[in-house]
Amino acid sequence: MTGPLLDARLVVDRGSFRLDVPLRVAAGEVVALLGPNGAGKTTALRALAGLHPLTDGHVTLDGVDLDRPAHGAWVPTERRRVGVVFQDYLLFPHLTALDNVAFGPRRHGADRRAARDTARQWLDRVGLGGQAHRRPRQLSGGQAQRVALARALAVTPSLLLLDEPLAALDARTRAETRAELHGHLAAHPGATLLVTHDPLDALALADRLVIVEGGRVVQEGDGASVTARPRTDYVARLVGLNLHRGRAGGDQVRVADDLTLTVADRVDGDAFVAFRPAAVAVHPGRPDGSPRNTWPATVGGVQRHGDYLRVRLDGPIVVAADVTPAAAAQLRLAPGRRVWAAVKAAETHAYPATG
Template sequence: MTGAALDAHVVVRRHGFELEVQLAAGSGEIVAVMGPSGAGKSTLLAALAGLAHLDGGHVRLDATAVADAAARLHVPPDRRGVVLLGQDPRLFPHLTARENVAFGPRAKGIAKADAHRDADAWLARVGLEGAGERHPARLSGGQQQRVALARALAVEPRVLLLDEPLTSLDVETAADVRALLRAQLAATRATAVVVSHDAADAAALAGRLVVVEAGRTVQAGPVEDVLSAPATRFIAAVAAAHRFDGSI
Protein backbone atom coordinates (compact mmCIF):
# COMPACT_ATOMS: atom_id res chain seq x y z
CA MET A 1 0.00 0.00 0.00
CA THR A 2 1.12 3.59 -0.56
CA GLY A 3 -0.52 6.48 1.24
CA ALA A 4 -2.03 9.60 -0.27
CA ALA A 5 -0.49 13.05 -0.36
CA LEU A 6 -2.09 15.25 2.30
CA ASP A 7 -2.67 19.00 1.96
CA ALA A 8 -4.61 20.63 4.78
CA HIS A 9 -5.43 24.11 6.00
CA VAL A 10 -7.46 23.47 9.13
CA VAL A 11 -9.49 26.20 10.83
CA VAL A 12 -11.70 25.08 13.73
CA ARG A 13 -13.29 27.38 16.31
CA ARG A 14 -14.52 26.01 19.64
CA HIS A 15 -15.66 27.97 22.74
CA GLY A 16 -13.29 30.91 22.38
CA PHE A 17 -10.42 28.79 21.01
CA GLU A 18 -9.32 28.92 17.37
CA LEU A 19 -7.09 26.40 15.67
CA GLU A 20 -5.50 27.41 12.39
CA VAL A 21 -2.79 25.10 11.14
CA GLN A 22 -1.45 24.24 7.72
CA LEU A 23 -0.14 20.71 7.34
CA ALA A 24 1.20 18.84 4.34
CA ALA A 25 2.65 15.37 3.87
CA GLY A 26 3.84 13.70 0.71
CA SER A 27 2.69 10.23 -0.25
CA GLY A 28 4.35 7.79 2.14
CA GLU A 29 5.71 10.56 4.38
CA ILE A 30 5.42 10.60 8.17
CA VAL A 31 4.97 13.96 9.89
CA ALA A 32 5.04 14.41 13.68
CA VAL A 33 2.95 17.02 15.48
CA MET A 34 3.89 18.17 18.97
CA GLY A 35 2.59 20.78 21.35
CA PRO A 36 1.51 21.33 24.96
CA SER A 37 -1.84 20.13 26.27
CA GLY A 38 -4.67 22.22 24.87
CA ALA A 39 -2.68 23.34 21.83
CA GLY A 40 -5.21 21.83 19.43
CA LYS A 41 -3.40 18.66 18.31
CA SER A 42 -6.31 16.27 18.79
CA THR A 43 -8.69 18.78 17.20
CA LEU A 44 -6.38 18.87 14.18
CA LEU A 45 -6.54 15.09 13.83
CA ALA A 46 -10.31 15.10 14.32
CA ALA A 47 -10.66 17.58 11.45
CA LEU A 48 -8.42 15.49 9.19
CA ALA A 49 -10.40 12.36 10.04
CA GLY A 50 -13.74 14.07 9.43
CA LEU A 51 -14.85 13.89 13.07
CA ALA A 52 -14.83 17.70 13.31
CA HIS A 53 -16.21 20.12 10.71
CA LEU A 54 -14.01 22.91 9.36
CA ASP A 55 -14.87 26.53 10.01
CA GLY A 56 -12.36 27.51 7.35
CA GLY A 57 -9.78 25.98 5.06
CA HIS A 58 -9.69 22.59 3.38
CA VAL A 59 -8.41 19.02 3.53
CA ARG A 60 -7.22 17.40 0.30
CA LEU A 61 -6.00 13.87 -0.36
CA ASP A 62 -4.12 13.43 -3.63
CA ALA A 63 -5.48 16.85 -4.68
CA THR A 64 -9.10 15.74 -4.15
CA ALA A 65 -10.97 17.69 -1.48
CA VAL A 66 -12.59 15.72 1.33
CA ALA A 67 -13.40 18.91 3.25
CA ASP A 68 -13.74 22.50 2.09
CA ALA A 69 -15.36 25.11 4.30
CA ALA A 70 -15.99 27.59 1.49
CA ALA A 71 -17.74 24.96 -0.63
CA ARG A 72 -19.51 23.48 2.42
CA LEU A 73 -18.00 20.13 1.56
CA HIS A 74 -17.60 17.52 4.29
CA VAL A 75 -16.97 13.92 3.26
CA PRO A 76 -18.00 11.59 6.13
CA PRO A 77 -15.20 9.84 8.07
CA ASP A 78 -16.02 6.39 6.71
CA ARG A 79 -15.60 7.59 3.11
CA ARG A 80 -12.25 9.37 3.49
CA GLY A 81 -9.95 6.38 3.75
CA VAL A 82 -8.42 7.98 6.84
CA VAL A 83 -7.91 5.94 10.03
CA LEU A 84 -7.43 7.45 13.50
CA LEU A 85 -5.63 5.38 16.14
CA GLY A 86 -5.47 6.84 19.65
CA GLN A 87 -4.34 5.92 23.16
CA ASP A 88 -7.34 3.62 23.62
CA PRO A 89 -7.18 0.68 21.18
CA ARG A 90 -11.02 0.61 21.12
CA LEU A 91 -11.13 -3.06 20.20
CA PHE A 92 -14.52 -4.77 20.03
CA PRO A 93 -14.54 -6.77 23.29
CA HIS A 94 -16.86 -9.48 21.94
CA LEU A 95 -14.66 -10.17 18.90
CA THR A 96 -11.40 -12.12 18.80
CA ALA A 97 -8.17 -10.44 17.73
CA ARG A 98 -8.59 -12.01 14.28
CA GLU A 99 -12.17 -10.76 13.99
CA ASN A 100 -11.16 -7.27 15.11
CA VAL A 101 -8.50 -7.03 12.41
CA ALA A 102 -10.82 -8.52 9.79
CA PHE A 103 -13.70 -6.17 10.65
CA GLY A 104 -12.67 -3.36 8.27
CA PRO A 105 -12.00 -5.57 5.24
CA ARG A 106 -15.24 -7.48 5.92
CA ALA A 107 -17.13 -4.16 5.97
CA LYS A 108 -15.65 -3.47 2.52
CA GLY A 109 -17.11 -6.70 1.19
CA ILE A 110 -14.08 -8.98 1.44
CA ALA A 111 -15.06 -12.64 1.88
CA LYS A 112 -14.82 -13.91 5.46
CA ALA A 113 -12.21 -16.58 4.74
CA ASP A 114 -9.99 -14.12 2.86
CA ALA A 115 -10.37 -11.42 5.52
CA HIS A 116 -9.49 -13.88 8.30
CA ARG A 117 -6.46 -15.18 6.40
CA ASP A 118 -5.21 -11.62 5.87
CA ALA A 119 -5.94 -10.78 9.51
CA ASP A 120 -3.74 -13.66 10.67
CA ALA A 121 -0.97 -12.37 8.39
CA TRP A 122 -1.28 -8.89 9.90
CA LEU A 123 -1.23 -10.27 13.43
CA ALA A 124 1.96 -12.13 12.57
CA ARG A 125 3.49 -8.91 11.22
CA VAL A 126 2.85 -7.14 14.51
CA GLY A 127 4.29 -9.98 16.58
CA LEU A 128 1.05 -11.72 17.57
CA GLU A 129 1.20 -14.88 15.49
CA GLY A 130 -1.14 -17.49 16.95
CA ALA A 131 -3.13 -14.96 19.01
CA GLY A 132 -6.04 -14.70 16.59
CA GLU A 133 -8.51 -16.61 18.80
CA ARG A 134 -7.87 -14.48 21.90
CA HIS A 135 -10.33 -11.80 22.98
CA PRO A 136 -9.09 -8.33 24.06
CA ALA A 137 -9.63 -9.15 27.75
CA ARG A 138 -6.94 -11.84 27.42
CA LEU A 139 -4.41 -9.45 25.88
CA SER A 140 -2.03 -7.03 27.62
CA GLY A 141 -2.19 -3.31 26.90
CA GLY A 142 0.74 -3.55 24.52
CA GLN A 143 -0.80 -6.52 22.73
CA GLN A 144 -4.12 -4.70 22.37
CA GLN A 145 -2.31 -1.74 20.81
CA ARG A 146 -0.60 -4.11 18.38
CA VAL A 147 -3.99 -5.54 17.38
CA ALA A 148 -5.31 -1.98 16.93
CA LEU A 149 -2.36 -1.16 14.68
CA ALA A 150 -2.93 -4.31 12.62
CA ARG A 151 -6.63 -3.42 12.32
CA ALA A 152 -5.75 0.11 11.19
CA LEU A 153 -3.27 -1.04 8.54
CA ALA A 154 -5.45 -3.92 7.32
CA VAL A 155 -7.90 -1.50 5.69
CA GLU A 156 -5.03 0.09 3.71
CA PRO A 157 -5.79 3.67 4.79
CA ARG A 158 -4.90 6.58 2.56
CA VAL A 159 -3.71 8.41 5.68
CA LEU A 160 -3.04 6.99 9.15
CA LEU A 161 -3.50 9.38 12.10
CA LEU A 162 -1.83 8.41 15.37
CA ASP A 163 -2.93 10.35 18.46
CA GLU A 164 -0.36 9.56 21.17
CA PRO A 165 -0.82 5.79 20.78
CA LEU A 166 2.03 4.97 23.19
CA THR A 167 1.07 7.18 26.15
CA SER A 168 -0.76 4.48 28.11
CA LEU A 169 2.02 1.89 27.73
CA ASP A 170 4.94 1.23 30.06
CA VAL A 171 8.39 2.35 28.90
CA GLU A 172 9.57 -1.07 27.68
CA THR A 173 6.32 -1.88 25.87
CA ALA A 174 6.21 1.62 24.35
CA ALA A 175 9.73 1.13 22.96
CA ASP A 176 8.70 -2.19 21.40
CA VAL A 177 5.53 -0.76 19.84
CA ARG A 178 7.46 2.33 18.62
CA ALA A 179 9.91 0.05 16.79
CA LEU A 180 6.98 -1.90 15.38
CA LEU A 181 5.28 1.28 14.19
CA ARG A 182 8.47 2.45 12.51
CA ALA A 183 8.92 -0.86 10.72
CA GLN A 184 5.30 -1.19 9.58
CA LEU A 185 4.93 2.41 8.42
CA ALA A 186 8.12 2.06 6.40
CA ALA A 187 7.08 -1.32 4.96
CA THR A 188 3.59 -0.17 3.93
CA ARG A 189 4.67 3.30 2.73
CA ALA A 190 1.72 4.69 4.67
CA THR A 191 1.22 8.44 4.88
CA ALA A 192 0.96 9.20 8.58
CA VAL A 193 0.53 12.07 11.01
CA VAL A 194 1.81 11.24 14.50
CA VAL A 195 0.81 13.36 17.49
CA SER A 196 3.06 12.87 20.52
CA HIS A 197 4.49 14.55 23.61
CA ASP A 198 7.66 12.48 23.31
CA ALA A 199 10.66 13.65 21.29
CA ALA A 200 11.71 10.00 20.98
CA ASP A 201 8.51 9.25 19.06
CA ALA A 202 9.10 12.14 16.67
CA ALA A 203 12.75 11.28 16.12
CA ALA A 204 12.07 7.55 15.66
CA LEU A 205 9.02 7.78 13.43
CA ALA A 206 8.94 11.03 11.49
CA GLY A 207 11.03 12.97 9.03
CA ARG A 208 9.40 16.34 9.72
CA LEU A 209 8.07 17.94 12.88
CA VAL A 210 5.33 20.56 13.23
CA VAL A 211 4.97 22.26 16.62
CA VAL A 212 1.59 23.73 17.54
CA GLU A 213 1.03 26.07 20.47
CA ALA A 214 -2.22 27.90 21.30
CA GLY A 215 -3.75 26.79 18.00
CA ARG A 216 -0.92 28.06 15.78
CA THR A 217 2.20 26.59 14.19
CA VAL A 218 5.24 28.01 15.97
CA GLN A 219 7.97 25.95 14.30
CA ALA A 220 8.25 23.35 11.54
CA GLY A 221 11.01 21.53 9.71
CA PRO A 222 13.12 18.39 9.80
CA VAL A 223 12.87 16.78 13.24
CA GLU A 224 16.56 17.14 14.05
CA ASP A 225 16.59 20.82 13.04
CA VAL A 226 13.59 21.71 15.18
CA LEU A 227 14.83 19.86 18.26
CA SER A 228 18.37 21.21 17.95
CA ALA A 229 17.25 24.85 17.56
CA PRO A 230 14.04 25.19 19.62
CA ALA A 231 12.07 28.37 19.00
CA THR A 232 9.99 28.21 22.20
CA ARG A 233 10.31 27.06 25.80
CA PHE A 234 8.05 24.10 25.15
CA ILE A 235 10.23 22.74 22.35
CA ALA A 236 13.36 23.31 24.42
CA ALA A 237 11.84 21.35 27.30
CA VAL A 238 10.84 18.49 24.99
CA ALA A 239 14.34 18.41 23.50
CA ALA A 240 15.93 18.61 26.97
CA ALA A 241 17.81 21.69 25.79
CA HIS A 242 18.55 25.05 27.36
CA ARG A 243 17.17 28.08 25.55
CA PHE A 244 18.06 31.68 26.37
CA ASP A 245 16.38 34.78 24.95
CA GLY A 246 18.60 37.75 24.38
CA SER A 247 20.87 39.56 21.93
CA ILE A 248 24.57 39.62 21.20
Protein backbone atom coordinates in the same frame (compact mmCIF):
# COMPACT_ATOMS: atom_id res chain seq x y z
CA MET B 1 9.02 10.64 -1.65
CA THR B 2 6.32 12.18 -3.75
CA GLY B 3 4.03 14.73 -2.32
CA PRO B 4 2.01 15.92 -0.87
CA LEU B 5 -0.44 13.02 -0.52
CA LEU B 6 -2.16 14.99 2.24
CA ASP B 7 -2.69 18.71 1.68
CA ALA B 8 -4.68 20.38 4.44
CA ARG B 9 -5.37 23.61 6.21
CA LEU B 10 -7.20 22.70 9.37
CA VAL B 11 -9.35 25.55 10.68
CA VAL B 12 -11.66 24.64 13.56
CA ASP B 13 -13.40 27.08 15.90
CA ARG B 14 -14.31 25.71 19.31
CA GLY B 15 -15.61 28.47 21.55
CA SER B 16 -12.70 30.78 22.31
CA PHE B 17 -10.17 28.33 20.85
CA ARG B 18 -9.23 28.44 17.16
CA LEU B 19 -7.12 25.84 15.43
CA ASP B 20 -5.43 27.04 12.24
CA VAL B 21 -2.78 24.55 11.11
CA PRO B 22 -1.47 24.04 7.56
CA LEU B 23 -0.31 20.47 7.05
CA ARG B 24 1.28 18.65 4.11
CA VAL B 25 2.45 15.05 4.26
CA ALA B 26 4.04 13.16 1.37
CA ALA B 27 3.47 9.51 0.48
CA GLY B 28 5.79 7.40 2.63
CA GLU B 29 6.48 10.28 5.01
CA VAL B 30 5.88 10.20 8.77
CA VAL B 31 5.11 13.59 10.32
CA ALA B 32 4.80 14.11 14.07
CA LEU B 33 2.36 16.73 15.35
CA LEU B 34 3.90 17.69 18.66
CA GLY B 35 2.69 20.08 21.33
CA PRO B 36 1.60 20.55 24.93
CA ASN B 37 -1.82 19.58 26.25
CA GLY B 38 -4.47 21.91 24.85
CA ALA B 39 -2.39 22.85 21.79
CA GLY B 40 -4.98 21.45 19.35
CA LYS B 41 -3.31 18.17 18.37
CA THR B 42 -6.33 15.95 19.02
CA THR B 43 -8.66 18.45 17.33
CA ALA B 44 -6.43 18.29 14.24
CA LEU B 45 -6.49 14.48 14.22
CA ARG B 46 -10.27 14.37 14.64
CA ALA B 47 -10.69 16.84 11.78
CA LEU B 48 -8.56 14.68 9.47
CA ALA B 49 -10.51 11.57 10.47
CA GLY B 50 -13.81 13.26 9.74
CA LEU B 51 -14.88 13.22 13.38
CA HIS B 52 -14.92 17.02 13.63
CA PRO B 53 -15.93 19.16 10.61
CA LEU B 54 -13.77 22.09 9.61
CA THR B 55 -14.93 25.65 10.10
CA ASP B 56 -12.78 26.75 7.17
CA GLY B 57 -9.82 25.50 5.15
CA HIS B 58 -9.64 22.08 3.51
CA VAL B 59 -8.56 18.46 3.76
CA THR B 60 -7.41 17.04 0.42
CA LEU B 61 -6.16 13.45 0.31
CA ASP B 62 -4.68 12.02 -2.86
CA GLY B 63 -6.29 14.81 -4.88
CA VAL B 64 -9.78 14.32 -3.41
CA ASP B 65 -11.43 16.92 -1.18
CA LEU B 66 -12.60 15.23 2.00
CA ASP B 67 -13.65 18.45 3.70
CA ARG B 68 -13.86 21.92 2.16
CA PRO B 69 -16.59 24.00 3.79
CA ALA B 70 -16.41 26.81 1.22
CA HIS B 71 -17.42 24.35 -1.54
CA GLY B 72 -19.80 22.25 0.56
CA ALA B 73 -17.50 19.21 0.17
CA TRP B 74 -17.72 16.60 2.95
CA VAL B 75 -16.82 12.91 2.96
CA PRO B 76 -18.04 11.00 6.05
CA THR B 77 -15.57 9.15 8.25
CA GLU B 78 -16.43 5.65 7.06
CA ARG B 79 -15.78 6.56 3.42
CA ARG B 80 -12.38 8.14 3.97
CA ARG B 81 -9.24 6.13 3.16
CA VAL B 82 -8.01 6.92 6.63
CA GLY B 83 -6.87 4.48 9.32
CA VAL B 84 -6.78 5.58 12.96
CA VAL B 85 -4.99 4.14 15.99
CA PHE B 86 -6.50 5.83 19.05
CA GLN B 87 -4.60 6.42 22.30
CA ASP B 88 -6.59 3.76 24.17
CA TYR B 89 -6.81 1.59 21.02
CA LEU B 90 -10.63 1.28 21.32
CA LEU B 91 -10.67 -2.40 20.36
CA PHE B 92 -14.11 -3.98 20.42
CA PRO B 93 -14.06 -5.97 23.69
CA HIS B 94 -16.55 -8.62 22.48
CA LEU B 95 -14.61 -9.39 19.27
CA THR B 96 -11.48 -11.51 18.84
CA ALA B 97 -8.26 -9.93 17.57
CA LEU B 98 -9.06 -11.44 14.16
CA ASP B 99 -12.53 -9.93 14.00
CA ASN B 100 -11.30 -6.59 15.31
CA VAL B 101 -8.88 -6.38 12.37
CA ALA B 102 -11.50 -7.71 9.92
CA PHE B 103 -13.95 -4.99 10.96
CA GLY B 104 -12.44 -2.33 8.69
CA PRO B 105 -12.37 -4.39 5.50
CA ARG B 106 -15.97 -5.49 6.20
CA ARG B 107 -17.02 -1.83 6.52
CA HIS B 108 -15.32 -1.15 3.19
CA GLY B 109 -17.37 -3.82 1.42
CA ALA B 110 -15.31 -7.03 1.69
CA ASP B 111 -17.24 -10.22 2.41
CA ARG B 112 -16.64 -12.03 5.70
CA ARG B 113 -14.18 -14.56 4.31
CA ALA B 114 -12.09 -12.01 2.41
CA ALA B 115 -12.07 -9.66 5.40
CA ARG B 116 -10.85 -12.45 7.70
CA ASP B 117 -8.17 -13.48 5.20
CA THR B 118 -6.91 -9.88 5.15
CA ALA B 119 -7.04 -9.77 8.95
CA ARG B 120 -4.97 -12.97 9.25
CA GLN B 121 -2.34 -11.54 6.94
CA TRP B 122 -2.08 -8.38 9.02
CA LEU B 123 -1.94 -10.22 12.33
CA ASP B 124 0.90 -12.30 10.89
CA ARG B 125 2.69 -9.12 9.78
CA VAL B 126 2.53 -7.62 13.28
CA GLY B 127 3.62 -10.93 14.84
CA LEU B 128 0.27 -11.89 16.37
CA GLY B 129 -0.88 -14.73 14.14
CA GLY B 130 -1.02 -16.99 17.19
CA GLN B 131 -3.27 -14.56 19.10
CA ALA B 132 -6.03 -14.34 16.47
CA HIS B 133 -8.76 -15.82 18.66
CA ARG B 134 -7.97 -13.91 21.84
CA ARG B 135 -10.16 -11.05 22.97
CA PRO B 136 -8.68 -7.67 23.97
CA ARG B 137 -8.77 -8.42 27.72
CA GLN B 138 -6.53 -11.43 27.06
CA LEU B 139 -3.86 -9.34 25.33
CA SER B 140 -0.97 -7.39 26.81
CA GLY B 141 -0.75 -3.64 26.22
CA GLY B 142 1.83 -4.10 23.47
CA GLN B 143 -0.25 -6.80 21.78
CA ALA B 144 -3.39 -4.62 21.91
CA GLN B 145 -1.43 -1.78 20.31
CA ARG B 146 -0.35 -4.06 17.46
CA VAL B 147 -3.91 -5.29 16.92
CA ALA B 148 -5.07 -1.67 16.72
CA LEU B 149 -2.32 -0.90 14.22
CA ALA B 150 -3.23 -3.96 12.13
CA ARG B 151 -6.88 -2.89 12.17
CA ALA B 152 -5.95 0.59 10.93
CA LEU B 153 -3.67 -0.74 8.17
CA ALA B 154 -6.06 -3.47 7.01
CA VAL B 155 -8.11 -0.92 5.05
CA THR B 156 -4.98 0.09 3.05
CA PRO B 157 -5.35 3.73 4.13
CA SER B 158 -3.90 6.60 2.16
CA LEU B 159 -3.52 8.37 5.52
CA LEU B 160 -2.64 6.67 8.81
CA LEU B 161 -3.37 8.64 11.99
CA LEU B 162 -1.73 7.65 15.27
CA ASP B 163 -2.99 9.33 18.46
CA GLU B 164 -0.39 8.92 21.24
CA PRO B 165 0.02 5.27 20.17
CA LEU B 166 2.55 4.38 22.88
CA ALA B 167 1.21 6.42 25.80
CA ALA B 168 -0.65 3.53 27.44
CA LEU B 169 2.43 1.27 27.62
CA ASP B 170 4.95 0.80 30.42
CA ALA B 171 8.54 1.91 29.82
CA ARG B 172 9.96 -1.47 28.75
CA THR B 173 7.04 -2.40 26.48
CA ARG B 174 7.11 1.11 25.06
CA ALA B 175 10.73 0.82 23.91
CA GLU B 176 10.13 -2.56 22.28
CA THR B 177 6.87 -1.45 20.64
CA ARG B 178 8.45 1.80 19.40
CA ALA B 179 11.07 -0.19 17.49
CA GLU B 180 8.42 -2.48 15.98
CA LEU B 181 6.20 0.48 15.09
CA HIS B 182 9.11 2.19 13.34
CA GLY B 183 9.44 -0.81 11.02
CA HIS B 184 5.72 -0.87 10.19
CA LEU B 185 5.62 2.87 9.49
CA ALA B 186 8.68 2.61 7.24
CA ALA B 187 6.82 0.01 5.17
CA HIS B 188 3.58 2.00 4.95
CA PRO B 189 3.30 3.53 1.45
CA GLY B 190 0.77 6.18 2.46
CA ALA B 191 1.09 9.33 4.54
CA THR B 192 1.37 9.00 8.33
CA LEU B 193 0.58 11.60 10.99
CA LEU B 194 1.70 10.85 14.53
CA VAL B 195 0.11 12.96 17.26
CA THR B 196 2.18 12.99 20.46
CA HIS B 197 3.50 15.08 23.32
CA ASP B 198 6.50 12.76 23.78
CA PRO B 199 9.67 14.07 22.08
CA LEU B 200 11.34 10.65 22.10
CA ASP B 201 8.45 9.07 20.18
CA ALA B 202 8.47 11.96 17.73
CA LEU B 203 12.23 11.92 17.15
CA ALA B 204 12.41 8.13 16.86
CA LEU B 205 9.44 7.67 14.53
CA ALA B 206 9.00 10.81 12.42
CA ASP B 207 10.79 12.22 9.39
CA ARG B 208 9.57 15.72 10.22
CA LEU B 209 8.21 17.52 13.28
CA VAL B 210 5.41 20.09 13.30
CA ILE B 211 5.21 21.88 16.66
CA VAL B 212 1.81 23.31 17.59
CA GLU B 213 1.04 25.68 20.45
CA GLY B 214 -2.25 27.46 21.05
CA GLY B 215 -3.70 26.15 17.78
CA ARG B 216 -0.84 27.49 15.62
CA VAL B 217 2.33 26.05 14.10
CA VAL B 218 5.29 27.61 15.92
CA GLN B 219 8.12 25.56 14.39
CA GLU B 220 8.64 22.72 11.93
CA GLY B 221 11.52 20.81 10.41
CA ASP B 222 13.48 17.62 10.81
CA GLY B 223 14.47 16.52 14.29
CA ALA B 224 18.03 17.82 14.04
CA SER B 225 17.05 21.35 12.99
CA VAL B 226 14.25 21.68 15.54
CA THR B 227 16.35 20.45 18.46
CA ALA B 228 19.36 22.53 17.43
CA ARG B 229 17.40 25.78 17.16
CA PRO B 230 14.29 25.78 19.36
CA ARG B 231 12.07 28.82 18.86
CA THR B 232 9.77 28.67 21.88
CA ASP B 233 10.15 27.86 25.58
CA TYR B 234 8.07 24.73 25.07
CA VAL B 235 10.42 23.38 22.40
CA ALA B 236 13.47 24.32 24.47
CA ARG B 237 12.12 22.44 27.51
CA LEU B 238 11.25 19.54 25.24
CA VAL B 239 14.86 19.13 24.18
CA GLY B 240 16.35 20.08 27.55
CA LEU B 241 17.77 23.54 26.83
CA ASN B 242 17.66 26.94 28.45
CA LEU B 243 16.36 29.43 25.89
CA HIS B 244 16.35 33.23 26.09
CA ARG B 245 15.44 35.88 23.59
CA GLY B 246 17.26 39.16 23.38
CA ARG B 247 18.85 41.83 21.22
CA ALA B 248 22.17 40.93 19.65
CA GLY B 249 25.11 42.88 18.37
CA GLY B 250 28.10 40.81 17.32
CA ASP B 251 28.97 38.37 20.08
CA GLN B 252 26.82 40.16 22.69
CA VAL B 253 23.14 39.43 23.37
CA ARG B 254 21.20 41.54 25.85
CA VAL B 255 18.72 39.10 27.45
CA ALA B 256 17.56 41.32 30.33
CA ASP B 257 17.84 44.97 31.34
CA ASP B 258 20.84 44.21 33.54
CA LEU B 259 22.30 41.14 31.81
CA THR B 260 24.18 40.84 28.52
CA LEU B 261 25.65 37.47 27.57
CA THR B 262 28.79 36.96 25.52
CA VAL B 263 28.11 34.19 23.04
CA ALA B 264 30.07 31.96 20.70
CA ASP B 265 28.17 33.04 17.55
CA ARG B 266 27.99 36.48 15.94
CA VAL B 267 24.40 37.60 15.45
CA ASP B 268 22.70 40.98 14.91
CA GLY B 269 19.13 41.95 15.76
CA ASP B 270 16.56 39.84 17.58
CA ALA B 271 18.20 36.57 18.62
CA PHE B 272 17.83 33.47 20.72
CA VAL B 273 20.51 32.17 23.08
CA ALA B 274 20.38 28.49 24.05
CA PHE B 275 22.56 26.49 26.44
CA ARG B 276 22.33 23.21 28.33
CA PRO B 277 21.52 23.06 32.06
CA ALA B 278 24.80 21.14 32.46
CA ALA B 279 26.65 24.21 31.12
CA VAL B 280 25.45 26.40 34.01
CA ALA B 281 27.90 26.53 36.90
CA VAL B 282 26.63 27.47 40.37
CA HIS B 283 28.92 29.29 42.84
CA PRO B 284 28.42 30.39 46.45
CA GLY B 285 29.83 33.83 45.61
CA ARG B 286 30.96 35.78 42.57
CA PRO B 287 33.51 33.55 40.78
CA ASP B 288 37.18 34.52 40.94
CA GLY B 289 38.41 35.95 37.67
CA SER B 290 34.83 37.05 37.01
CA PRO B 291 34.02 35.47 33.63
CA ARG B 292 31.76 37.83 31.73
CA ASN B 293 28.68 35.59 31.81
CA THR B 294 27.95 35.69 35.54
CA TRP B 295 24.93 36.96 37.42
CA PRO B 296 23.43 36.77 40.92
CA ALA B 297 20.57 34.31 41.32
CA THR B 298 18.26 32.80 43.91
CA VAL B 299 17.48 29.09 44.11
CA GLY B 300 13.82 28.71 43.20
CA GLY B 301 13.57 24.93 43.44
CA VAL B 302 15.52 21.68 43.38
CA GLN B 303 14.34 18.43 41.77
CA ARG B 304 15.99 15.11 41.02
CA HIS B 305 16.79 14.73 37.32
CA GLY B 306 18.38 11.35 36.57
CA ASP B 307 21.73 11.16 38.33
CA TYR B 308 21.76 14.93 38.86
CA LEU B 309 19.71 17.55 40.64
CA ARG B 310 18.03 20.16 38.45
CA VAL B 311 18.12 23.54 40.14
CA ARG B 312 15.89 26.41 39.08
CA LEU B 313 17.73 29.70 39.39
CA ASP B 314 15.67 32.89 39.52
CA GLY B 315 17.27 36.23 38.70
CA PRO B 316 17.53 38.57 35.71
CA ILE B 317 16.76 35.41 33.69
CA VAL B 318 15.34 32.11 34.92
CA VAL B 319 17.59 29.16 34.10
CA ALA B 320 17.89 25.49 34.94
CA ALA B 321 21.24 24.16 36.16
CA ASP B 322 22.21 20.49 36.57
CA VAL B 323 24.49 19.78 39.54
CA THR B 324 25.59 16.62 41.29
CA PRO B 325 24.02 15.76 44.67
CA ALA B 326 27.45 16.22 46.26
CA ALA B 327 27.83 19.71 44.81
CA ALA B 328 24.28 20.60 45.89
CA ALA B 329 25.07 19.52 49.45
CA GLN B 330 28.36 21.45 49.49
CA LEU B 331 26.61 24.58 48.18
CA ARG B 332 23.67 24.03 50.57
CA LEU B 333 21.27 24.54 47.67
CA ALA B 334 17.73 25.04 48.91
CA PRO B 335 14.92 27.39 47.90
CA GLY B 336 15.81 30.96 48.82
CA ARG B 337 19.59 30.40 48.82
CA ARG B 338 21.46 33.23 47.06
CA VAL B 339 24.19 32.10 44.66
CA TRP B 340 25.97 33.15 41.48
CA ALA B 341 25.40 31.53 38.08
CA ALA B 342 27.92 31.38 35.27
CA VAL B 343 27.99 30.00 31.73
CA LYS B 344 30.94 30.06 29.33
CA ALA B 345 30.46 31.73 25.98
CA ALA B 346 31.71 28.57 24.27
CA GLU B 347 28.78 26.64 25.80
CA THR B 348 26.15 28.92 24.23
CA HIS B 349 24.48 28.82 20.85
CA ALA B 350 23.00 32.04 19.44
CA TYR B 351 20.88 32.36 16.29
CA PRO B 352 18.40 34.82 14.72
CA ALA B 353 14.92 34.90 16.26
CA THR B 354 13.29 35.47 12.87
CA GLY B 355 13.38 33.46 9.68
